[in-house]
Amino acid sequence: GQQLNQSPQSMFIQEGEDVSMNCTSSSIFNTWLWYKQDPGEGPVLLIALYKAGELTSNGRLTAQFGITRKDSFLNISASIPSDVGIYFCAGRLTSGTYKYIFGTGTRLKVLA
């Protein structure tokens, strides 16, 4: 089946540092979503991207839809302790399916 490679799998960073994570695939996507999931909760939508090259910000978060449509990036600036959690990318294929393929997640831990 289709897979999304999400990296890094986990990371420890110091409070105040910037964070970058990405999702890549061999398939072309027409939509990218980025979610954050806290322990015991459902994913919460952070940013949605609909066009190749699109760059969208939500507060300290910035995400980009890769030009090749096979990847997406999420950056978090000046991280704070509440940024701790699991970040998932989700892509929807251009083939007309309605389901999203999720990455395996990036587990972020912020050291105060």
Added chain:
Amino acid sequence: NAGVMQNPRHLVRRRGQEARLRCSPMKGHSHVYWYRQLPEEGLKFMVYLQKENIIDESGMPKERFSAEFPKEGPSILRIQQVVRGDSAAYFCASSYNLSTDTQYFGPGTRLTVL
């Protein structure tokens, strides 16, 4: 404006019993999606439903699993004769209009099979 509601939040079943998971989409949303998440893994698509119709069930196991979204009431994911491998978190998401591509998730139901 209430978000996606799921209940129960936690469900414990013995092997062979039935599990019923409920999902009420956000107000005005008519598209419902069910996902399964195993520990340390991402979410895996199971089924996509609109009111009274199953649109895509390609991610659902062929046996023991069924889903419905009746005209009135919540969407139900039903697992018959549960086995230990069914233990997972099951998430429901809803969207208003497919073209908006935005899915909002509920808090999930964590199923434990003893």
